[in-house]
Amino acid sequence: MATKALNRTSVAEFVLRTPAVGPALALLVAIVAFALTTDTFLRLDNLSLVVQQSLVVGTLALGQTLVILTAGIDLANAATAVLGTLLMAKLVLTGAPAPLALLTGLVVAAGIGAATGGIVTSLRLPPFIVTLGTLTIVTAVSRIYADGQSFPVTDGLLGFLGTRQYLFGQVEVTVGMGVALAMFLVLWYALTRTAWGKHVYAVGNDPEAARLSGIHVRRTVLSVYLVAGIVYGIAAWQALGRVPNADPNAFQTGNLDSITAVVLGGTSLFGGRGSVLGTLVGALIVSVLRSGLTQAGIDSLYQDVATGVLVILAVAVDRFSRRRQR
Amino acid sequence: MTREPVLAARKLVKRYGKVTAIDGADFDLLPGEVLAVVGDNGAGKSSLIKALSGALVPDSGQILVDGNPVRFHGPLDARRAGIETVYQDLALAPAQDIASNLFLGRERRRPGLLGRVFRMLDSGGMRAEAERVLGDLGVRVKSMQQPVETLSGGQRQGVAVARAAAFGTRVVIMDEPTAALGVAEAARVLDLIGRIRDRGLPVVLISHNMPHVFEIADRIHVHRLGKRVALVSPRERTMNEVVGLITGALRMGENGQLEEVSTVARTGLTTRP
Amino acid sequence: MGQRRPHRTTTRGLALLATGAMLLTGAACTSQKAASSGGDSGGKIKIGLVTKTDSNPYFVELRESAKAEADKSGAELIALAGKFDGDNDGQVAALENLVQQGVKAILVTPSNSTGILGAIKQARDKGILVIALDTRTDPESAVDATLATDNTEAGRLEGQYVKAALGDRPPAVIMLDGTPGGTVDQQRHDGFLQGIGLAEGAPQILGAEPTNGDQNKAQQAMENLLQRNSSVNAVYNINEPAARGGQAALQARGLTDGVVVGAIDGGCQGVRDVQAGKYAVTVMQFPKKMAEQGVQAGVEFARTGKKLSGFVNTGAVVITDKPVPGVDSKDTAWGLQNCWG
Numbered sequence: 020m021a022t023k024a025l026n027r028t029s030v031a032e033f034v035l036r037t038p039a040v041g042p043a044l045a046l047l048v049a050i051v052a053f054a055l056t057t058d059t060f061l062r063l064d065n066l067s068l069v070v071q072q073s074l075v076v077g078t079l080a081l082g083q084t085l086v087i088l089t090a091g092i093d094l095a096n097a098a099t100a101v102l103g104t105l106l107m108a109k110l111v112l113t114g115a116p117a118p119l120a121l122l123t124g125l126v127v128a129a130g131i132g133a134a135t136g137g138i139v140t141s142l143r144l145p146p147f148i149v150t151l152g153t154l155t156i157v158t159a160v161s162r163i164y165a166d167g168q169s170f171p172v173t174d175g176l177l178g179f180l181g182t183r184q185y186l187f188g189q190v191e192v193t194v195g196m197g198v199a200l201a202m203f204l205v206l207w208y209a210l211t212r213t214a215w216g217k218h219v220y221a222v223g224n225d226p227e228a229a230r231l232s233g234i235h236v237r238r239t240v241l242s243v244y245l246v247a248g249i250v251y252g253i254a255a256w257q258a259l260g261r262v263p264n265a266d267p268n269a270f271q272t273g274n275l276d277s278i279t280a281v282v283l284g285g286t287s288l289f290g291g292r293g294s295v296l297g298t299l300v301g302a303l304i305v306s307v308l309r310s311g312l313t314q315a316g317i318d319s320l321y322q323d324v325a326t327g328v329l330v331i332l333a334v335a336v337d338r339f340s341r342r343r344q345r
Numbered sequence: 346m347t348r349e350p351v352l353a354a355r356k357l358v359k360r361y362g363k364v365t366a367i368d369g370a371d372f373d374l375l376p377g378e379v380l381a382v383v384g385d386n387g388a389g390k391s392s393l394i395k396a397l398s399g400a401l402v403p404d405s406g407q408i409l410v411d412g413n414p415v416r417f418h419g420p421l422d423a424r425r426a427g428i429e430t431v432y433q434d435l436a437l438a439p440a441q442d443i444a445s446n447l448f449l450g451r452e453r454r455r456p457g458l459l460g461r462v463f464r465m466l467d468s469g470g471m472r473a474e475a476e477r478v479l480g481d482l483g484v485r486v487k488s489m490q491q492p493v494e495t496l497s498g499g500q501r502q503g504v505a506v507a508r509a510a511a512f513g514t515r516v517v518i519m520d521e522p523t524a525a526l527g528v529a530e531a532a533r534v535l536d537l538i539g540r541i542r543d544r545g546l547p548v549v550l551i552s553h554n555m556p557h558v559f560e561i562a563d564r565i566h567v568h569r570l571g572k573r574v575a576l577v578s579p580r581e582r583t584m585n586e587v588v589g590l591i592t593g594a595l596r597m598g599e600n601g602q603l604e605e606v607s608t609v610a611r612t613g614l615t616t617r618p
Numbered sequence: 619m620g621q622r623r624p625h626r627t628t629t630r631g632l633a634l635l636a637t638g639a640m641l642l643t644g645a646a647c648t649s650q651k652a653a654s655s656g657g658d659s660g661g662k663i664k665i666g667l668v669t670k671t672d673s674n675p676y677f678v679e680l681r682e683s684a685k686a687e688a689d690k691s692g693a694e695l696i697a698l699a700g701k702f703d704g705d706n707d708g709q710v711a712a713l714e715n716l717v718q719q720g721v722k723a724i725l726v727t728p729s730n731s732t733g734i735l736g737a738i739k740q741a742r743d744k745g746i747l748v749i750a751l752d753t754r755t756d757p758e759s760a761v762d763a764t765l766a767t768d769n770t771e772a773g774r775l776e777g778q779y780v781k782a783a784l785g786d787r788p789p790a791v792i793m794l795d796g797t798p799g800g801t802v803d804q805q806r807h808d809g810f811l812q813g814i815g816l817a818e819g820a821p822q823i824l825g826a827e828p829t830n831g832d833q834n835k836a837q838q839a840m841e842n843l844l845q846r847n848s849s850v851n852a853v854y855n856i857n858e859p860a861a862r863g864g865q866a867a868l869q870a871r872g873l874t875d876g877v878v879v880g881a882i883d884g885g886c887q888g889v890r891d892v893q894a895g896k897y898a899v900t901v902m903q904f905p906k907k908m909a910e911q912g913v914q915a916g917v918e919f920a921r922t923g924k925k926l927s928g929f930v931n932t933g934a935v936v937i938t939d940k941p942v943p944g945v946d947s948k949d950t951a952w953g954l955q956n957c958w959g
Contacts, residue, residue, distance in 0.1 A: 065718045072711045167798030167828075171732050213464045214452035217445055224438040231400075231436035233421050233450035261707065264733040268704025268797060292440040306711075313715035319698045320672055
């Protein structure tokens with residue numbers, strides 16, 4: 020049935036339904052270009068690094084994707100993750116068992132998500148404003164809790180996602196990659212294969228149409244922020260695997276970086292269209308650019324220029340294609 | 346009127362502050378008919394329709410389904426009673442495909458473990474069902490996986506109507522279904538309304554377009570100043586007469602005859618102190 | 619109907635995106651060529667520099683001095699940076715990418731003394747010489763060598779000067795600190811207290827606020843602290859921007875007379891401020907020396923395999939036009955010749 024239907028649809032519609040194709044193409048072009056201009060980029064250990072470098076922001080961006088699909092935005096995602104890292108690391112240092120510390124971090128992150136969603140839906144305030152508020156609050160709480168210190172990770176469980184393994188004696192993989200992949204698969208399934216996913220898209224696409232179609236709009240939006248909060252909790256765990264040190268000053272631009280990845284992945288800031296696959300690609304594009312341009316000998320400020328140009332391009336493409344659609 | 350109305354309203358009232366949107370309105374929809382609701386802008390048509398489709402809760406009066414009084418607290422209550430509404434802006438999610446839109450808000454899950462535990466949708470089944478429903482109603486599209494935004498206005502209307510027809514067991518209400526369409530597409534939507542009637546499902550059609558009303562409607566409910574002022578048959582009255590009733594130039598007399606009202610010129614707005 | 623349109627749209631969109639990506643990568647190619655046009659890049663020694671940020675003039679000086687030194691000795695310098703003070707993740711990624719690129723030595727100013735140790739270890743395991751510039755790691759043995767100001771010493775000098783300038787007056791100190799948790803920030807803070815002879819939390823300290831070394835935050839902090847208690851006669855500043863902000867707040871309250879204000883850094887703007895009498899003293903540090911010695915050590919290592927090791931103090935000098943007995947100092951004329959930025 021599915022294959023039959025596929026045959027009947029044109030390539031153009033496939034592209035339209037799969038907005039990750041454009042970003043994937045851009046990623047491919049970048050990879051090929053760097054492979055041609057540098058001798059180091061395409062080495063397996065470098066490719067593995069590129070993936071590792073995109074894990075934390077990529078995870079933050081997965082949660083961000085859910086929120087943006089509902090036509091919202093989450094400025095507090097990185098701050099939430101940072102508070103998560105502080106809780107996990109400090110609790111272990113003060114003698115709590117690691118699983119409990121990890122769980123506390125995850126629960127607090129989920130709680131912040133649920134609270135944000137609750138405020139957005141019950142007070143009907145714009146998510147931008149609400150998360151600007153939670154960003155400020157959560158950052159302050161982090162600083163209060165950290166009390167001017169950063170906390171090294173001493174426990175194996177907290178650093179577990181950074182555990183390295185070598186496939187075929189060559190390819191360096193970390194547990195964090197596996198976790199990111201699993202999280203992506205779960206979210207992809209939930210968004211494309213369950214009613215919840217259809218409702219998330221519909222709510223972002225046109226909330227009034229969704230309401231009239233009998234979808235519980237508030238409940239759906241609330242659940243999105245809750246799930247996003249859990250994802251940010253996992254991002255905290257990823258961050259400790261990557262840099263085994265919880266620092267209240269870390270990831271100050273994580274919120275914008277995650278939005279960058281989402282936008283580069285072809286998800287529309289206007290809500291209702293996009294995919295977690297695109298976001299994964301978007302996060303990779305950022306790391307590929309950073310790594311490739313470094314290897315090509317370009318200073319970091321010019322790398323930021325390149326990322327900025329790509330973001331504007333991606334939004335322009337989205338805006339442009341939407342206008343033509345009408 | 347020997348048959349029992351499928352959907353009826355008695356003395357509905359809805360006030361917003363000093364404005365009376367529904368002023369003791371009656372309404373009757375008989376089994377198997379297409380009932381056109383006509384009236385000037387601001388006559389209170391849409392408030393009446395919202396009350397019937399559950400989007401608005403009246404202050405007083407009664408709504409009857411198959412003769413039994415009901416109270417709708419929201420659109421879902423009306424849907425549960427088998428009353429489906431095609432809104433003027435269609436209430437479709439443009440970025441999603443046709444099958445998803447048809448089942449939006451009432452998706453079907455796979456049978457067995459996949460559906461119960463993993464909540465997996467029966468995408469294939471829904472696509473097949475969507476294909477069948479659209480086919481039956483003669484709505485032609487390329488594929489069920491086409492995003493709705495790639496459809497023409499008429500095709501979109503077709504999808505929205507098909508959704509109402511597929512799930513409506515008692516009544517389908519359509520708000521200005523032909524307003525945004527070209528001539529050919531409007532004709533196709535009128536055909537569609539006819540086919541729904543042929544299946545025995547009564548249709549309430551809100552429209553400004555007199556030729557369309559006269560083409561498809563079995564009876565015409567004329568709404569003016571928040572209430573029903575006439576219920577006429579398009580076979581017994583001319584378009585001009587119906588327009589006269591809408592503007593208030595004509596009035597339905599005690600004996601069912603039309604009388605001219607020349608003395609007072611009224612606007613459609615009712616503002617009571 | 620309407621079936622053609624989406625097709626055109628998407629291909630247009632894709633084309634746009636693809637062109638953009640190619641433009642960017644094209645730019646990458648040309649810049650690479652430009653970078654290597656001076657000589658054969660294959661034979662050039664590559665040295666990496668990772669600073670905390672690339673916006674602070676201090677790090678800009680560090681970067682430019684390193685570039686100049688690298689050019690002089692025929693090496694290629696790749697300068698990367700974190701996005702903000704505390705961006706451990708960004709610094710780790712920068713270190714990894716430098717390792718991939720095959721640099722012989724990495725000079726790094728760690729944002730956090732422990733945050734990036736893992737990445738440093740990986741680099742050293744690959745035989746790369748890693749030198750900490752400006753900021754020590756904890757433990758110091760995590761890097762091959764450290765080229766830095768002794769920040770405790772710098773703080774102590776600031777404290778000693780302030781104490782001497784106050785003379786017989788009992789100190790009433792306001793402290794405009796840096797970033798909470800920052801290594802340098804803590805060392806300067808502690809050094810100052812040693813120099814002035816006060817214990818942490820002593821009643822003579824009227825208040826202490828973090829300013830992140832930011833002029834506006836410092837101004838606000840000072841304004842708020844003065845609201846609480848305006849009997850101040852000495853101000854500690856983490857750096858010169860903080861001193862400027864604090865000074866503005868003092869001036870607004872008419873409190874500049876009799877208040878001894880000290881700073882650390884030795885930026886040219888700071889030295890001019892001292893010359894203009896905006897504050898009494900600044901303790902100069904020498905990023906240029908760090909950068910030059912770091913690059914030299916990297917080139918030396920690449921050529922001969924000899925590693926620089928241990929802590930190399932690049933010095934701290936008190937700059938003031940009002941010398942006090944017991945504290946060695948240079949005047950602002952000397953300061954302007956040796957300042958950075």
